[in-house]
Structure formats: structure tokens, C-alpha cells
Amino acid sequence: MTDTGVRSVTVEREMPYPPAKLWRALTQPHLIEEWLMKNDFGLDPGHRFQLRGDWGHVDCEILDVDPGRTLSYSWNHAHDDPAYRLESVVTFTLVPTGAGTLLRMEQVGFRPDQKQAFGGAKSGWRIHLENLEKAVARLD
Template sequence: MTDTEVRTVTVEREIPHPPEKIWRALTTQHLIEEWLMKNDFGLDLGHRFQLSGDWGKVDCEILYVDPGRSLSYTWNYAHDDPAYRLDSKVTFTLEPIPAGTLLRMEQVGFRPHQKQAFGGAKGGWKIHLENLEKVVAKLG
């Protein structure tokens, strides 16, 4: 792998709920806060928002919206140390299946030297999507 190559974290999860419920949890501020982080999310194309955690903030911008099916936004973490700086893109894709929805999350943009960020994302997204499923299960 050269330094110009990028790595991708992909997590798929079958969720026993319809895509509409999952979409709601992916695109509603107070629900995003329950499964991911505090935020000032907005669904308009080009909307800039931040996700805030104990460790810092992620700068985001909505890149693509296909309501109920797909959502993409930048996921940029600024840091003085290039090993920790991350310029990436997150994409959620929802596919109806007989058991509910197949949710696929891809985060692309990890450089070879960003082993800690890549490993953190691999483990972190699994936990976030488990939490997302719990939030969706509580929706009416």
C-alpha cells in the first residue's frame, strides 16, 4: 500500500425495522445524539454541521441525499499531527430486505499511516450501529 492509497471501513448490519425508521434515526438531530454524538445536523445538500464527542469535533458537510435510501457526508477531523488528521466520507445505504433493512456504512479516506484512526473506526462504527438499532427499536 502506498501513501496515496486510501482504506475503507465497511460495516453491514441487518436491522429488523423498515428503512423509514432507520432513515429517521440517521437524519434527526436528537436521535443522532442518542446513537452517535451531539450535533447540529441538517439534511439539506451542502449543509455544514459538527459532531461533538468528549475527544473533539468532526466537521461534516452533506454531499448526497436520496431520501430513505442513501446519505453521504464528509467526516473531517482537524488535528495538528497528520497521523490524527482525517479527511474522509461516510455513506449510509439502506436496502429493504424481508427481515427489515440491510444497513451499510462505509467510511473512506484512511491513509496507510492512520492505523489508530482506522482501527478506532472499525470498532467504533460497530458499536454506533448497535446503538442505532436500539434507538430505532424505541421509535413509534
């Protein structure tokens, strides 16, 4: 087996909410904006959307949907400098637990020369998932 050097960021967080509630926050555009970024999200496989911030945008495409369980989309950030160009895949997995739901987020596709993007994703996803939990807490 060849080591391609591609790295991933994985964050797991148990939340005291049922999977259906988390699924809403992961898939409804106005809720995604609360915890992640402005967007034109759509849930159909193949749907292309953007996540937009003050710094620019990320181009995404829905790759896989298993309602209430798994959501996967490409996460591509174009940049003039190849060291900042990122082509990756983000996957959210929801697993029911006795106390609520274990949410697992994995972003795969960081090259060895992308230390800044990798470090930013490691800290950024932890913050985003904290914000996700706060957004879910406000849902009925």
C-alpha cells in the same frame, strides 16, 4: 491503475425495521445524538454541521441525499498531528429486505499511516450501529 493506499471501513448490519424508521434515526438531530454524537445536523446538500464529543469535534458537510436510501457526508477531523488528521466520507445505504433493512455504512479516506484512526473506526462504527439499532427499537 495506481494504488493510493487509501482504505475504507465498511460495516453491514441487517435490522428488523423498515428503511423509513432507520432513516429517521440517521437524519434527526435528537436521534443522532442518541446513537452517535451531539450535533447540529441538517439534511440539505451542502449543509455544514459538527459532531461533538468529549474529545473534540468532527466537521461534516452533507454531500448526497436520496431520501430513505442513501446519505453521504464528509467527515473531517482536524488535528495538530497529521497522523490523526482525517479527511473522509461516510455513506449510509439502506436496502429493504424481507426481514427489515440491510444498513451499510462505509467510511472512505484512511491513509496507510492512520492505523489508529482506522482501527478506531472499525470498532467504533460497530458499536455506533449497535446503538443505532437500540435507538430505532425505541421509536414508534
